[in-house]
Amino acid sequence: MNRLLFIGDSRDIEWYPIDLNAEDLAKLISEIGFNWQHLPGISGFIRRGQKKLYAYFSIEDENIVVRRDFLGEYLDLAHRYGVKIFLYLNVHWYPEGFKESHPEWLQKRIDGTFKTGLYDLPESVTPCMNSNWRNWIIDVSMRIARKYDVDGIFLDGPVFFEDTCYCNLCREKALKEYGLDLYRMDEWTSKEYTRFMEFKYNSLKEFLRDFRDAVHSINPNIMVYMNGGHPRANWIHGRDVSTQIDVQDLIGAEGGFIGGRLIDPDNNFHRTSITSKFLEAASLGKSSVVFSDIAYKPWSAYPLTSPEIRLLLASIISNGSSPHFVYHYPILKDVYRDVLRDEIRFFRNIEGLGETFSLANTAVVFSQRTADIYFDIDIPLDLNIFSIKKRNKRGFIYSLYGACEILYRLHIPFDLINERTLVENRLEKYDVLVLPNIAFMNDIVARNIERFIEKGGRIYSSMTTSLYNEYGRFRGNFALKNVLKLNYIELDENPFYDYIYLPDEKKYIPTMPYKVKVENIGCNIYGYFIEKRRGVYNPIEGYKDPAILYNNKSIYFSGNYFQTYWRNRFPEYLQIFNKFYPWETLKLGFKNLPGSVEVEFRGNEMSIYIFLINYSGGMERPIREVIPIKNIEV
Numbered sequence: 349m350n351r352l353l354f355i356g357d358s359r360d361i362e363w364y365p366i367d368l369n370a371e372d373l374a375k376l377i378s379e380i381g382f383n384w385q386h387l388p389g390i391s392g393f394i395r396r397g398q399k400k401l402y403a404y405f406s407i408e409d410e411n412i413v414v415r416r417d418f419l420g421e422y423l424d425l426a427h428r429y430g431v432k433i434f435l436y437l438n439v440h441w442y443p444e445g446f447k448e449s450h451p452e453w454l455q456k457r458i459d460g461t462f463k464t465g466l467y468d469l470p471e472s473v474t475p476c477m478n479s480n481w482r483n484w485i486i487d488v489s490m491r492i493a494r495k496y497d498v499d500g501i502f503l504d505g506p507v508f509f510e511d512t513c514y515c516n517l518c519r520e521k522a523l524k525e526y527g528l529d530l531y532r533m534d535e536w537t538s539k540e541y542t543r544f545m546e547f548k549y550n551s552l553k554e555f556l557r558d559f560r561d562a563v564h565s566i567n568p569n570i571m572v573y574m575n576g577g578h579p580r581a582n583w584i585h586g587r588d589v590s591t592q593i594d595v596q597d598l599i600g601a602e603g604g605f606i607g608g609r610l611i612d613p614d615n616n617f618h619r620t621s622i623t624s625k626f627l628e629a630a631s632l633g634k635s636s637v638v639f640s641d642i643a644y645k646p647w648s649a650y651p652l653t654s655p656e657i658r659l660l661l662a663s664i665i666s667n668g669s670s671p672h673f674v675y676h677y678p679i680l681k682d683v684y685r686d687v688l689r690d691e692i693r694f695f696r697n698i699e700g701l702g703e704t705f706s707l708a709n710t711a712v713v714f715s716q717r718t719a720d721i722y723f724d725i726d727i728p729l730d731l732n733i734f735s736i737k738k739r740n741k742r743g744f745i746y747s748l749y750g751a752c753e754i755l756y757r758l759h760i761p762f763d764l765i766n767e768r769t770l771v772e773n774r775l776e777k778y779d780v781l782v783l784p785n786i787a788f789m790n791d792i793v794a795r796n797i798e799r800f801i802e803k804g805g806r807i808y809s810s811m812t813t814s815l816y817n818e819y820g821r822f823r824g825n826f827a828l829k830n831v832l833k834l835n836y837i838e839l840d841e842n843p844f845y846d847y848i849y850l851p852d853e854k855k856y857i858p859t860m861p862y863k864v865k866v867e868n869i870g871c872n873i874y875g876y877f878i879e880k881r882r883g884v885y886n887p888i889e890g891y892k893d894p895a896i897l898y899n900n901k902s903i904y905f906s907g908n909y910f911q912t913y914w915r916n917r918f919p920e921y922l923q924i925f926n927k928f929y930p931w932e933t934l935k936l937g938f939k940n941l942p943g944s945v946e947v948e949f950r951g952n953e954m955s956i957y958i959f960l961i962n963y964s965g966g967m968e969r970p971i972r973e974v975i976p977i978k979n980i981e982v
C-alpha cells in the first residue's frame with residue numbers, strides 16, 4: 349500500500365474567493381506534483397465582528413454564510429488533474445456571533461466565562477466537543493458527504509485549552525464517567541489529575557469516532573483526520589495520535605511550522621524529522637502527515653530560505669511521513685511553486701518509496717505521560733507554538749532532544765516509539781532502546797522492557813527513568829531496578845561547574861547538574877561525580893557517587909545526561925554513548941560523513957533506500973546555502 353501522499357494547500361483562496369479561477373488553481377497544484385489538496389471548506393480565518401462561519405461549499409444552514417460554492421466548481425476539475433481533495437473544516441476558532449446564537453456550544457473557563465481570544469482576536473470563541481455542537485458539525489459533514497464527492501475531510505480542531513473546559517456538559521461528564529469534580533481541582537491527587545488528562549484525551553477520541561462513523565455511514569471512502577498532537581505535552585488540548593489513530597484514517601501534526609530564533613534550543617534543528625518519526629510510529633501502518641508552511645513563522649508572508657524548505661521536505665519523507673505544504677499569502681505563490689516543484693517531482697519519481705518501512709534497529713522512547721506530567725512542564729498555553737510557556741521544559745523534552753541528537757550525530761538511524769508500542773510489546777525489530785528520563789512508567793511497560801533485555805536487547809536510560817508509576821506515584825525504587833542493577837537513594841543537585849571523573853581515561857568532564865544518588869548492586873562504573881565543590885576555582889578533591897554505570901545489558905546515567913548534552917554538546921557525552929553502542933548490530937556505516945548529515949535507512953521487499961540529509965550550512969540559521977560533502981564511503 350502506498351502511504352505517501354503529497355498534499356498541497358493554498359490558503360490564499362480565501363483572499364479572493366470571488367474572482368479566483370478554479371482551473372488555474374487545479375493546474376498549479378498538479379503542476380507542482382501534489383496528488384492531494386487541503387481545500388478550505390469552513391474558513392480558518394475569523395475576523396472581528398463576524399457573526400457566522402464562512403463556507404466555500406453550498407449547504408443551507410443558519411450558522412453558515414456561503415461565500416462561494418468553490419468546492420462544487422473545483423472538485424471535478426481537481427480530479428481531472430489527478431488531485432484528490434481533503435475538505436478543510438475549521439472546528440476550533442469560531443466568530444464572536446456564536447456567543448449570541450449558540451452560547452451552550454462554547455467552551456468555558458472555570459469562572460463561567462466563555463473561552464475567548466484565540467490567535468489574539470479578543471472576542472473569538474471555540475466550540476466544546478462535549479456539547480451539542482458535535483451533533484451540528486456531524487450533521488453538516490454528513491450533508492457535505494451526501495452532496496459532494498470529496499475524498500477526505502480534514503478537521504482543524506476541535507481541541508481543549510489550558511483553561512477549559514468547564515461548561516455544564518463537561519462538568520457532568522467528568523463527574524459521571526470519571527468521578528471528578530472539576531470545581532475541586534485544588535484537592536486532587538496526582539491520580540485524579542491524570543484522570544482529568546484522560547477525560548480530555550477520551551473526549552476527543554469519542555468525538556473523532558462519532559464524527560468518522562457518521563461520515564462513513566454516507567461514504568466509507570472519505571478519509572477523516574485532524575490536526576493532531578506533537579512529540580511533547582498534549583493533554584491540555586487532548587490530542588494523542590498514538591491512541592486516536594484508531595478512530596482516524598490517517599494522522600498528522602504541525603512539525604513543519606518553523607520560525608522564531610532558529611538557533612534557540614527549543615527550535616530543534618531536527619524537529620521536523622522527529623515529528624515525522626513520532627507520527628510514523630504512531631500511525632500503525634496508516635499514512636501520517638507533517639503539516640508544513642513555507643513561511644518563516646510567524647511572518648506568514650515572508651518565506652523560509654529555499655534550503656530550509658527543501659530540508660523540511662526531505663526530512664519528512666525520509667522518516668516515513670507525508671509532506672503537506674501550505675502558503676497563506678498570495679505573495680508567496682511563486683516561491684511555493686518554484687521551490688517545491690523539483691523536490692516533489694524528485695521524491696515522486698522514486699519507485700516503491702510509499703511502501704517502505706524504517707530499518708532502524710534503535711528506538712528512542714517518547715513517553716506521553718512523562719511529557720504531560722513531569723513537574724507540570726512544557727505546556728503549550730494555546731495553539732500558537734511560538735508562545736509555549738516553559739516552566740521547566742528541560743526535564744523531559746530536552747532529554748528527548750538530547751538523546752535524538754546523539755543518535756543523529758553518530759549516524760545511528762532510529763525510530764521514535766511511544767508507550768503503546770511498549771505496552772503492546774512491538775519491540776522485535778530493535779536491538780537498542782533509549783529511555784531519556786522516562787520518569788512515569790506503568791508496570792506493563794517495565795515488564796516488557798525487562799523481557800526485551802532477556803531476549804538480548806540493550807537499554808540506555810537516565811535520571812528518574814521508572815521511578816514513578818503512570819499516575820505520578822513515587823515507587824521508592826526503580827521499576828527497572830533488576831535490569832539496571834542498582835537501587836535508588838535520593839535526588840540531588842551539583843554545581844553546574846563541577847565534573848565527572850572517568851578513571852579509565854584519567855579525565856574530568858563537565859558534570860550533569862541534576863543527580864540521582866544510587867547504590868550499585870552489580871554494575872561496572874565508568875564515571876563518578878566528584879565531591880561537591882563551592883566555587884568555580886576550588887580544588888578538585890576525590891570522587892564518590894557513580895555517574896555512569898553499565899552492565900552487559902544496560903547503561904545508566906545517574907543524572908540529566910541527555911539534557912546536558914542537548915544544552916552543552918560536550919563531545920565526551922557523544923563518545924561515551926558511542927563506546928557502549930553495539931555497532932555490530934548495524935549493517936551499514938559511513939566514513940567521511942560529518943555529524944550534520946542525518947542518515948536514515950528504509951526498505952521494502954525489493955530495495956533498501958539510504959537517505960543522507962545534509963544540514964551543513966554556514967554555522968547559522970536559516971541556512972542559505974548547503975555545503976556539499978564529497979568522498980563519502982559506505
Ligand SMILES: [Zn+2]
Nearest residue numbers: 476513515518
Ligand atoms: Zn465543555
